[in-house]
Structures are given as C-alpha cells and as structure tokens.
Amino acid sequence: MANCKLSHRYDTIFQNLPESQKFYDKTERHKCAGCAYEQGYNHAKSKMPRNIDLDVLDKSQAGEVRHKDPTIAYNLGYDAGLRPE
Ligand SMILES: [Zn+2]
Structure with a gap:
C-alpha cells in the first residue's frame, strides 16, 4: 500500500x-x-x-486528511462531480 x-x-x-x-483501529482509518x-x-x-473502493486508495498520515473519514470525503467529491462545470 502506497503512502499518498x-x-x-x-x-x-x-x-x-x-x-x-x-474505522477506529483499522487500516481504513488511515486512508487518504x-x-x-x-x-x-x-x-x-x-x-x-x-x-467507494477503499482498497485502491492510498493511505496518508499527514496534513489535513489525517484520520479523516474517507467515506465522507468520497461523498463530497461525488457531489462535486455531479455539479455542472
Ligand atoms: Zn491522497
């Protein structure tokens, strides 16, 4: 697993x-x-x-994304992708 x-x-x-x-205490907690x-x-x-496909995501321990919930981030991104450019 790569580090982002x-x-x-x-x-x-x-x-x-x-x-x-x-995802406390699981590796998913550290997904970027x-x-x-x-x-x-x-x-x-x-x-x-x-x-969301957690398996393909890099992990991260740094910056603003440390320990942030990846499923919520995914949904934020999905919503942004649905908006017209
Ligand atoms: Zn990343």
Missing part, C-alpha cells in the same frame, strides 16, 4: 471533515481522504455508481 504524496493532503476543504470513528475525494469526483464524472 499528493498536495491534496493539505487541502483545507478537508479541515472540517469529522474524524473517522467507525484526498484520494477518496478524487475517487468520488471521478466516479461521478464517469457516471459510475456512488460506491
């Missing part, structure tokens, strides 16, 4: 995300919320169903 090195780890849109509680957001955005743009 992308700048979205420091994106302030993730500041207000709740801390991930339901920024990567989850981009996955949701790309799924919406590709007209794919809203269904």
